[in-house]
Amino acid sequence: MTTPKLTIAAALRPPRLNYAGFCIYCLAAGCSRAGCIAQHAASEWVLCPDCGGTGYVRGHIDPVCAHARCDCWGGLLDVNLVAPEPVAVVSSSGAEIGAAWDRFDSLFGHEGAGSAGDGVVA
Numbered sequence: 001m002t003t004p005k006l007t008i009a010a011a012l013r014p015p016r017l018n019y020a021g022f023c024i025y026c027l028a029a030g031c032s033r034a035g036c037i038a039q040h041a042a043s044e045w046v047l048c049p050d051c052g053g054t055g056y057v058r059g060h061i062d063p064v065c066a067h068a069r070c071d072c073w074g075g076l077l078d079v080n081l082v083a084p085e086p087v088a089v090v091s092s093s094g095a096e097i098g099a100a101w102d103r104f105d106s107l108f109g110h111e112g113a114g115s116a117g118d119g120v121v122a
Contacts, residue, residue: 012047014074016040024073044079048072 016036017023023031025039047053052060053075059066 012045012076013040013043014045014076042080045073045076046079048075048077051075 014024016025017031020029022029023033023036025031025036026033048070050057051066051070051072054060054063054066055070055072055075056063056066057068057070059070
């Protein structure tokens with residue numbers, strides 16, 4: 001009997017369904033969507049540099065003190081996933097922040113809460 005040889009990429013690929021049976025792409029239970037299957041088949045995974053594969057930030061550097069969970073997927077990152085565009089760019093100008101709060105307040109009926117122009121909501 002011969003055993004199939006796994007490439008490094010295939011060896012590092014996590015299962016498409018997590019241990020509870022939910023898809024890591026669409027979060028549906030028992031997913032069998034063609035898009036999710038194709039995305040997973042095309043995915044390339046690498047060891048997470050933040051946790052070194054441990055799942056805990058700096059767990060590979062200081063396992064005793066590592067307590068914060070890493071944002072990776074079980075110690076791996078999909079290199080094909082593109083980070084979303086930022087929702088807003090924050091400026092350090094107090095006047096711009098105050099104006100942004102004023103626009104926010106006017107949208108949600110909180111007139112005057114941020115009108116001081118200092119970016120602080122009263």
